[in-house]
Amino acid sequence: MGTEYLKIKEAKEAKKIIDNLFNELYKIKCEEILLENSYYRITYDNIKSSIAIPPFNKSLKDGFAVKAKDTFGASDDNPKTFKIIDTVEAGSFSEKTLKNGEAIEISTGAPVPKGSDAIAMVEYSEKVQDGPESEVAIYKSVSPSQDIAKKGSDIEKNKPLISAKTKLSPVKIGVLSAQGLNKVKVYKKLEISVISTGNELLTQEDTINYGKIYDINTNTIKNSVISCGCEAKVQGIIKDNYNKLRNKIETSLKTSDIVITSGGTSAGVGDVLKDVIEDIGEVIIHGISIKPGKPTLIGKVNGKLVIGLPGNPVGAIIVFNVFIAPNLRKLVGLNPAAKNKKIRVKLSKRIHSSKGRVQYLLIEIKDNKAYPILKDSGAINALSYAEGYIKVPKSVELIDADEIVEAYLF
């Protein structure tokens, strides 16, 4: 009994191996999705304008399209009179071409008719007669181009609009909507299967019975995967049974890019996951010299990663955040460092650490200080107020109160 880690690695080395594995096995992929559903997705390409905005010379006011020079000299005392030959509202257009002395009644947003080069605002006009032969008196002269937004004056055709790797906010989605873009190319989400293992685990639908505990890792890892912009496929709880675990991993690999399990990497009664991965692929790392999180397994099966996180929920979260999350975020176009945001804060009190392996301590942030939550590493309670963690290097045995430490926030 007791677990033997045959491929144990130092934290730094493990990180390098895992990063390299991700680089080697996974390429960034894109997919086309409906623009309207693209909230917070990441653009894959630089997007150029495909149409000019506005797409036509557009009236900026309600009034009358005229030839500007016909209005020159108009004033309250000396209005100029125009024959109204047509009316054009937003969404329609006039087929007529305007000649000297003619006006076309026009709404904001409507295309400026041929032959006219300015809009005389309705506020400085007065219709003389209604009906087909009506006229309008203009009381103020307008200059050429007045109150017209020229075609392309907002956005020219074929100009850079949104660059690749942009997070699509409502406003950016609006910019692309103006282009009539129905679909947009975005970074494809990785599909990740999540499996919990352990004879002692119950789902939240089960009634508790003696000796069993509720599974935590399915929900934390599923939602951690989501927080990395990936898609999680919950595969349920598997007993510590070689065949069941092997079957579940093999079927999960068929429909996902990565399989993440938890538990089963340091069981006293055996090490089922290690045996399965040895038989269907290759165990790359078995054990990382960190606390908590030592019983971690990294395996490669048919060109895909199988990641065995510790069963201990705190260890599982630390290992996921430190070693896995940055790689996932990179592959879906997110800033790898935005999660686990690093801040520098004072430590609230002296802490001791075990020399020889990197230690991660859950912390709470209060009054701009990091308060270590000194509980045994499996403590769920600690998680309810943990806001992040600090990393104690393996050579450090002691950090004094008020020393500055680097904290990583969840």
Added chain:
Amino acid sequence: MGTEYLKIKEAKEAKKIIDNLFNELYKIKCEEILLENSYYRITYDNIKSSIAIPPFNKSLKDGFAVKAKDTFGASDDNPKTFKIIDTVEAGSFSEKTLKNGEAIEISTGAPVPKGSDAIAMVEYSEKVQDGPESEVAIYKSVSPSQDIAKKGSDIEKNKPLISAKTKLSPVKIGVLSAQGLNKVKVYKKLEISVISTGNELLTQEDTINYGKIYDINTNTIKNSVISCGCEAKVQGIIKDNYNKLRNKIETSLKTSDIVITSGGTSAGVGDVLKDVIEDIGEVIIHGISIKPGKPTLIGKVNGKLVIGLPGNPVGAIIVFNVFIAPNLRKLVGLNPAAKNKKIRVKLSKRIHSSKGRVQYLLIEIKDNKAYPILKDSGAINALSYAEGYIKVPKSVELIDADEIVEAYLF
């Protein structure tokens, strides 16, 4: 022609009226959802622990459950020998009660058998004989409670766990999972219908034709609604037609808490939305003295709000962010101020503003300065790099370069 705003309000007054309307018409509601799908939802209640964690006295090590006093004096030279009467793995339990001189083989996570009060680690033991009558030699004495996590030592039953108004992160979801919580009460999302109006509007599925433009507001408002933690129901584009708009608003109100339209509030050819709301409810505000965003309508129909945003996309976004978003966020339990985050930055260059109404200027943030995007207010291009806006009070005509301004970020 030209729009008359009969119920125009100053920005400050409009904000007060709108906030009061939200308070009067909407109550915070909750709903129960599956815990596993609760990512980033907001807890409605203070949640207490319903079970102790661990739910039983749990072994922290692989080894042998014994009576501690039976091991006293054990050493490498003088091991104590125990009769192994049972084996218990995580997820199961032993029905036996341990007597003096007896041991039960135990795995990490398994319940500590009756009669035993300590775990002797496997590393300091040696099995003497296999089979039903096997014995174990223990080489190191253990003290009472050693390597046992007492029932409730992590979390006692009936203790505060997660407080109301907590955003459910993966870690918090984990804490509730440990309790066997299958569902969780969270703030209910408001359901908001989004309607664009205008004869000139095309959907992104349409081919562009002369005089038409692509609808922007459906997508920006839909996704702005989502960013406020609410659910958006896209109702499509409605022509500037009294009956069609009235029907669409009436049917939308039946299935949503709020209806948001855009356009149709300052059309030259009429003011269809105002007429509809006057007939089926009450127009509370028609026109807000701001730039952009003046043609805004706030109506009340059957105890629900109908919000008419300007057709101009920049105006629509400004009005939504300034007047509507904080109220929506409050009702779904989000921090009203987290969106439109206020920062203080230097202005890059002198700006002029029209006295007499509050003006909102889109800005870009570069080198810790706010760069005003001085474009006509309907400009889509401006939106592609706008990161927020600054508010120029109505009494201010000029702000100098390098003056500190308050900027609100999208």
